[in-house]
Amino acid sequence: MSGTSAALTPPADALAPVRHPDAPAPGELLGAHYEQCFGCGGEQPHGLHLQARAGEGVALTAEFTVRAAHQGAPGLAHGGLLTTALDETLGSLNWLLRTIAVTGRLETDFVRPVPVDTVLHLEAEVTAVAGRKIYSRATGRIGGPDGPVAVRAQALFIEVKVDHFIDNGRPEEIQAAMSDPDQVRRARAFEVNP
Numbered sequence: 747m748s749g750t751s752a753a754l755t756p757p758a759d760a761l762a763p764v765r766h767p768d769a770p771a772p773g774e775l776l777g778a779h780y781e782q783c784f785g786c787g788g789e790q791p792h793g794l795h796l797q798a799r800a801g802e803g804v805a806l807t808a809e810f811t812v813r814a815a816h817q818g819a820p821g822l823a824h825g826g827l828l829t830t831a832l833d834e835t836l837g838s839l840n841w842l843l844r845t846i847a848v849t850g851r852l853e854t855d856f857v858r859p860v861p862v863d864t865v866l867h868l869e870a871e872v873t874a875v876a877g878r879k880i881y882s883r884a885t886g887r888i889g890g891p892d893g894p895v896a897v898r899a900q901a902l903f904i905e906v907k908v909d910h911f912i913d914n915g916r917p918e919e920i921q922a923a924m925s926d927p928d929q930v931r932r933a934r935a936f937e938v939n940p
């Protein structure tokens with residue numbers, strides 16, 4: 747069972763996405779964009795610690811291992827957690843475009859239960875761009891990268907200026923992120939040029 751709302755269908759004049767010339771090479775790990783990010787940061791003990799790897803074009807793969815802290819039903823991943831993994835994976839695509847964008851809409855199909863200790867193998871791609879709107883989709887498989895689909899999602903990300911974070915985030919975390927000695931993470935957060 748699946749369905750997609752009209753808001754996630756690109757308009758007729760949407761363009762194909764263009765990989766930024768400085769995007770990480772295919773196969774390269776993207777790393778965390780922010781160490782406190784629940785999706786990818788290394789400093790969140792119960793976070794997903796999701797690792798994304800650049801693919802060809804505007805696509806990537808990612809992996810996340812479901813831990814006991816991620817349960818909903820006994821022994822099974824919480825659905826919202828799986829959506830978080832999809833959101834993080836889809837959000838990482840924007841680094842391949844060198845665009846700062848946030849999730850506007852995200853629709854998830856939960857196809858199979860995902861047990862604790864399972865590795866979720868994700869793949870995602872941008873399908874179209876229309877002005878500030880970035881359309882993308884992702885799937886998550888279990889039992890291996892070619893295993894059965896457990897979750898799939900379609901999303902609409904909206905390009906924002908860095909002011910979105912500066913105006914809305916808490917000053918202490920903004921300052922900490924701006925002082926990050928990792929130049930790439932700082933660039934992903936604050937110096938991205940579309």
Ligand SMILES: CCCCCCCCCCCC(=O)SCCNC(=O)CCNC(=O)[C@H](O)C(C)(C)COP(=O)(O)OP(=O)(O)OC[C@H]1O[C@@H](n2cnc3c(N)ncnc32)[C@H](O)[C@@H]1OP(=O)(O)O
Nearest residue numbers: 753779833834837848849850851879902904906911934935
């Ligand atoms: C520091 C780390 C860096 C890197 C950051 C990386 C973070 C990775 C984390 C994963 C990603 C996240 O979870 S991000 C966090 C979750 N998301 C958020 O917090 C976003 C909260 N929402 C907002 O701030 C706002 O609603 C925005 C920015 C999404 C849109 O506001 P806006 O800028 O005023 O734009 P607006 O005019 O409303 O919309 C622009 C166009 O998009 C369409 N649009 C807008 N929202 C929707 C929607 N939900 N569904 C359909 N369409 C929509 C509008 O119809 C319009 O189309 P048209 O009229 O032009 O046709």
